[in-house]
């Protein structure tokens with residue numbers, strides 16, 4: 001169970017951090033992954049009522065990672081805490097898988113509530129750097145909380161919330177994102193097709209030019225002769241240079257034929 005969760009955490013780090021190179025490096029150097037692993041140990045002791053040991057483990061993890069997670073907080077496997085420093089997750093908070101938490105995030109209470117006083121973060125939420133989510137409400141799946149936002153009210157799924165106090169600036173369901181994504185892919189494919197056609201045409205032209213040059217070199221191809229230009233006769237009629245003799249021959253031939261008939 002512990003190792004299965006660790007594997008999920010490492011996968012989440014690899015998925016969300018372009019700088020992550022391999023699982024071994026993540027295991028050794030990612031403080032978010034360390035904090036979550038320590039949290040599972042602390043939570044085990046908390047559940048068997050060894051609360052002091054649980055708190056001690058949690059504080060030790062905070063000392064090494066800068067991330068403070070109350071041992072009672074429920075965090076699913078596959079959550080990614082990036083950078084980590086200054087993250088605080090309160091006692092009744094819940095965080096579901098696929099969520100990304102950046103440095104300086106607080107999942108806390110307003111100080112006015114009792115019982116469930118920390119937020120529930122559903123799947124695939126982004127909690128940007130320095131965001132404060134305060135209260136026992138739910139942040140819907142796929143929501144994005146902007147850097148430095150202070151969220152005090154429930155957030156619907158796929159909403160983007162920014163500012164202080166947090167306000168919804170857009171709700172973008174995944175279908176829309178998919179459509180935009182598909183549109184971009186289609187345009188890219190069309191561009192590629194056009195480029196390929198253009199390349200094929202250029203290749204054909206180059207081959208043809210090379211063939212003509214080769215034929216010229218080997219003497220197969222006679223150089224082109226200039227077409228005779230029309231010349232002006234004394235009568236001012238335009239004829240080509242060969243035409244007068246041809247016409248004269250034909251006239252003489254016709255005259256000979258008619259004399260024979262007489």
Ligand SMILES: CC(C)(COP(=O)(O)OP(=O)(O)OC[C@H]1O[C@@H](n2cnc3c(N)ncnc32)[C@H](O)[C@@H]1OP(=O)(O)O)[C@@H](O)C(=O)NCCC(=O)NCCS
Nearest residue numbers: 102126127128129144145146147148149160162163169170
């Ligand atoms: C909120 C966030 C995730 C972007 O979400 P998004 O749904 O793509 O939203 P957009 O970028 O289209 O922004 C929507 C609007 O909110 C505004 N906005 C975005 N982030 C904001 C912020 N943190 N504070 C105030 N306004 C913000 C934008 O200017 C935009 O306003 P406009 O519609 O008037 O132009 C992103 O802006 C953010 O805060 N990222 C921080 C990530 C982070 O913590 N990185 C740290 C890595 S170390």
